[in-house]
Amino acid sequence: MSNEASFQDSPWQEFSGHNLGYVMELYEKYLEDPSSVDPEMKEVFDKWGAPSTANAATTVGQADVSFQMPAIHNQLSKIVAAVKYADNIRTYGHLIADINPIRRKEKNTRKLELSEYNLTEADLKQIPASFISPNAPSSLKDGYEAIEHLKEVYTKKLAFEYHHVHELDERNWLQQKIEEGVFYPKLTKERKKALLTRLSEVEGFEKFIHRTFVGQKRFSIEGLEALVPLMDKIISLNVEKGTRTINIGMAHRGRLNVLAHVLEKPYELIFSEFQHAPNKELIPSEGSIGITYGWTGDVKYHLGADRKLKRGNTATTRITLANNPSHLEVVNPVVDGFTRAAQENRNVPGYPEQDMDNCLAIVVHGDAAFPGEGIVQETLNMGRLRGYNTGGSIHIIANNMIGFTTESRDSRSTLYASDVAKGFEVPIVHVNADDPEAVLAAATLAHEYRQNFHKDFIIDLIGYRRFGHNEMDEPMVTNPIMYNMIKNHKTIKEQYAEQLLEEGHVTKEEIKQIDEKIQESLQKAYDKVPKTKDNPDIVMNPPEYINKLPKVQTAVNEKILSNINDELLKWPDNFHVFGRLKRILQRRENVFKEKGKIDWAHAEALAFGSILKDGTPIRLTGQDSQRGTFAQRNLVLHDVKTGEEYIPMHHLSDVNSSFVVYNSPLTEAAVVGFEYGYNVFAPETLVLWEAQFGDFANMAQVYFDQFISSGRAKWGQKSGLVMLLPHGYEGQGPEHSSGRVERFLQSAAENNWIVANLSTAAQYFHILRRQAAILKKDEVKPLVLMTPKSLLRHPLAAADVEELTNGEFRSIIEQKGLGEKAETVERIILCSGKVSIDLEESLKDADNTDWIHILRVEELYPFPKKEITNIISRYPNVKELVWVQEEPKNMGGWSHAVSYLWDIAPEGVDVKYIGRRKRSSPSEGDPTVHRQEQSRIINEALTKNN
Numbered sequence: 001m002s003n004e005a006s007f008q009d010s011p012w013q014e015f016s017g018h019n020l021g022y023v024m025e026l027y028e029k030y031l032e033d034p035s036s037v038d039p040e041m042k043e044v045f046d047k048w049g050a051p052s053t054a055n056a057a058t059t060v061g062q063a064d065v066s067f068q069m070p071a072i073h074n075q076l077s078k079i080v081a082a083v084k085y086a087d088n089i090r091t092y093g094h095l096i097a098d099i100n101p102i103r104r105k106e107k108n109t110r111k112l113e114l115s116e117y118n119l120t121e122a123d124l125k126q127i128p129a130s131f132i133s134p135n136a137p138s139s140l141k142d143g144y145e146a147i148e149h150l151k152e153v154y155t156k157k158l159a160f161e162y163h164h165v166h167e168l169d170e171r172n173w174l175q176q177k178i179e180e181g182v183f184y185p186k187l188t189k190e191r192k193k194a195l196l197t198r199l200s201e202v203e204g205f206e207k208f209i210h211r212t213f214v215g216q217k218r219f220s221i222e223g224l225e226a227l228v229p230l231m232d233k234i235i236s237l238n239v240e241k242g243t244r245t246i247n248i249g250m251a252h253r254g255r256l257n258v259l260a261h262v263l264e265k266p267y268e269l270i271f272s273e274f275q276h277a278p279n280k281e282l283i284p285s286e287g288s289i290g291i292t293y294g295w296t297g298d299v300k301y302h303l304g305a306d307r308k309l310k311r312g313n314t315a316t317t318r319i320t321l322a323n324n325p326s327h328l329e330v331v332n333p334v335v336d337g338f339t340r341a342a343q344e345n346r347n348v349p350g351y352p353e354q355d356m357d358n359c360l361a362i363v364v365h366g367d368a369a370f371p372g373e374g375i376v377q378e379t380l381n382m383g384r385l386r387g388y389n390t391g392g393s394i395h396i397i398a399n400n401m402i403g404f405t406t407e408s409r410d411s412r413s414t415l416y417a418s419d420v421a422k423g424f425e426v427p428i429v430h431v432n433a434d435d436p437e438a439v440l441a442a443a444t445l446a447h448e449y450r451q452n453f454h455k456d457f458i459i460d461l462i463g464y465r466r467f468g469h470n471e472m473d474e475p476m477v478t479n480p481i482m483y484n485m486i487k488n489h490k491t492i493k494e495q496y497a498e499q500l501l502e503e504g505h506v507t508k509e510e511i512k513q514i515d516e517k518i519q520e521s522l523q524k525a526y527d528k529v530p531k532t533k534d535n536p537d538i539v540m541n542p543p544e545y546i547n548k549l550p551k552v553q554t555a556v557n558e559k560i561l562s563n564i565n566d567e568l569l570k571w572p573d574n575f576h577v578f579g580r581l582k583r584i585l586q587r588r589e590n591v592f593k594e595k596g597k598i599d600w601a602h603a604e605a606l607a608f609g610s611i612l613k614d615g616t617p618i619r620l621t622g623q624d625s626q627r628g629t630f631a632q633r634n635l636v637l638h639d640v641k642t643g644e645e646y647i648p649m650h651h652l653s654d655v656n657s658s659f660v661v662y663n664s665p666l667t668e669a670a671v672v673g674f675e676y677g678y679n680v681f682a683p684e685t686l687v688l689w690e691a692q693f694g695d696f697a698n699m700a701q702v703y704f705d706q707f708i709s710s711g712r713a714k715w716g717q718k719s720g721l722v723m724l725l726p727h728g729y730e731g732q733g734p735e736h737s738s739g740r741v742e743r744f745l746q747s748a749a750e751n752n753w754i755v756a757n758l759s760t761a762a763q764y765f766h767i768l769r770r771q772a773a774i775l776k777k778d779e780v781k782p783l784v785l786m787t788p789k790s791l792l793r794h795p796l797a798a799a800d801v802e803e804l805t806n807g808e809f810r811s812i813i814e815q816k817g818l819g820e821k822a823e824t825v826e827r828i829i830l831c832s833g834k835v836s837i838d839l840e841e842s843l844k845d846a847d848n849t850d851w852i853h854i855l856r857v858e859e860l861y862p863f864p865k866k867e868i869t870n871i872i873s874r875y876p877n878v879k880e881l882v883w884v885q886e887e888p889k890n891m892g893g894w895s896h897a898v899s900y901l902w903d904i905a906p907e908g909v910d911v912k913y914i915g916r917r918k919r920s921s922p923s924e925g926d927p928t929v930h931r932q933e934q935s936r937i938i939n940e941a942l943t944k945n946n
Contacts, residue, residue, distance in 0.1 A: 093154025157432035221254030222466035233443035249335035250364035267525035325706040337677025346617035350650035356391025368403025378670035387662030391454035400465035433463030564609035597798035603761035622690030668699035694725030694739020727786035728834035731927035738922035745896035748861040757786035757833035762799035766809035811859035819853030888919040
């Protein structure tokens, strides 16, 4: 009996497939030490028999087959080696794959050489093909052909990395798809010609700009032209599946080409931006739903666009390219926020209904930025979290193997730019950007994986950059070796045209006609562009409608608030709330009947409940926001026996709007970007982000600077995002005191946002309701709120019921009990936030207060100049306006307010400052020193000068 017959007819046959290699490794261990394997497997191996030292014939199991055990053991060792060989091809094939279009490096093939495994071609031919690759085509005869098939699959121009994916179902699915090869496109002659035409359009557009607008920056796509058909394919596959929204994020490299061909932004609009012509005179093409501009605008390669793509007879798919500043990769979480918002139906009570197939995010990264920018990892980390999951994004690394002038060896410590994604178990394919058909295959695999598993997928599109970082840059200065190779390298369009010529799918004349038609189209578009105006009449002021807020009703009927309060204090009888928390919440029960006081968190809960009843969805996220950093909020209750969650807001009557509060990951930047994106895409939703401490907002500064404060002026992009930043000097040190209000005030201009530092719970209630009421209006703007810590439960910050049922938000609050004798007032103190309560608390110990009046500036921007002027006019003998703050002089509100106070101050009235001196650090670290400084500030403010 031959060895082949012996093995194939034996009980080992039943283990062929994914488990074969594992079982064989166990058998090797069993032979060395039978007790080292699982008892169940030991029983199997014992039953089948062990090698005999006498070389006697042994029956294996119940099979009617006899053979010498040493012989079968030798063959099993060969099969174990062959399976290891196959697995190493799968694992390491990418290392020798032909994925780099310009560099043919010497590659270490040792792991893929037969001799490394003590195997010969003859050995492989005696092993069934299915043992090596269960998913290989049935036409393969034996193990040798299976190995050759695996080499073909794993080492060509499309390479795969998926062994870091721990989910066995996913890994097996990927292996099956890859080895079956069914995702490779079977292109007809017409589709190949269409692909050539697309590549010709991409190349022709860049060449036209290159010779027409000489030396102007465009950050061309050349070297990665396959990016456009890659995105085309992903989009078309999703449109066919009924996806209603596709959101795209990318930096500037290749952006103009994507705008022109994927978003179908008219050529003439793009050309007008190159020559500063009045592009608003041009008419967008059919299917475009808006090219957005603000009033100061942005450079052409940062702009976004929207397009509607027909899906069937009536439906459309909305494709959005997000506006993007030059801060590379920061658009990633913004696009994810867009996508989550598009996936959710918020017209339901409780959690929104999410349809992950309804919207897809495509994010295009740079190869230097992907491992270099931490925001990439922050965003990947959010991918499977319940508050941020979007069912997976398709990531494309537009890999030109260089960052500005820095080559890969100096920009990352990893082999591939994509390696940082392995920690998140994201499958990766590397594809040679000069092979357009392999690129389409990568798109198909990515799409199918995302459809099946709703997780991220990475396509590492490896190409090059034909010119310098921009078109004015000379790369030969810094990268001569690389650019000598690029100079002599044919473009993808030229290579593919040659391939189709060889295949007989096109003629030289047809290729020429394609090029001529494209250039003719580009020239016609250029000829439409109005002539450049030497002295254009450009108005760069914000439109009138954003200069003031509309008047809205924020007071709520007492009966409605009382009912909300009652419902928020109910939970199921069998739900066990933590005893101490239960007692705290139950203190709120009689507040309306007994006209009690309402603290900060209670006012917030009532505001949220009333906003939901008005039909506005709410989304609140932040580190520990469910409970609240200071244990004040407790909007999510936990059963102390089961850990089960109960959210009273989900059980309010007559509410058809969703409410969520999520504890965010320990990051600020990605979460702020996500919430901003969510808010922009779902403008009807009250979206709030809360910092654990206001100081921590530092980590999200790029989003405040580049998106939230300036997005409307640059791109016309509206936002009503609310930022809650705990702020107040409590002696907790430099990183737990200041929300850095000065930074928000420094960026405050053109009514771009509202910056407030409140002192009472009633003010908080009304400003939240005001923000919710204007969300869908043109006047909406972001709201930056300095929220308190010690004031959360302070009796002087608490609200009376009447303040919620009859009041409104006030930008200025006058201190009660002061300023009643107008002729005696000599000092008017202006202050904001917690120090206002410190001053009020100290007034009871002051001997004489007739000479002072205190104004709380609750809204720092827009600064209430008119209201303050009217108040000051009541006091004819005032001698000084004094700004009092707890922050250092170079921080806080002083630098912002002082110019207004100089304008307001009547002639002869001094403008003075009381607070900490200028400092480099926001506060003292020693609590004793802090108390001394706070005491000095309050005493100085309330002490009359001699």
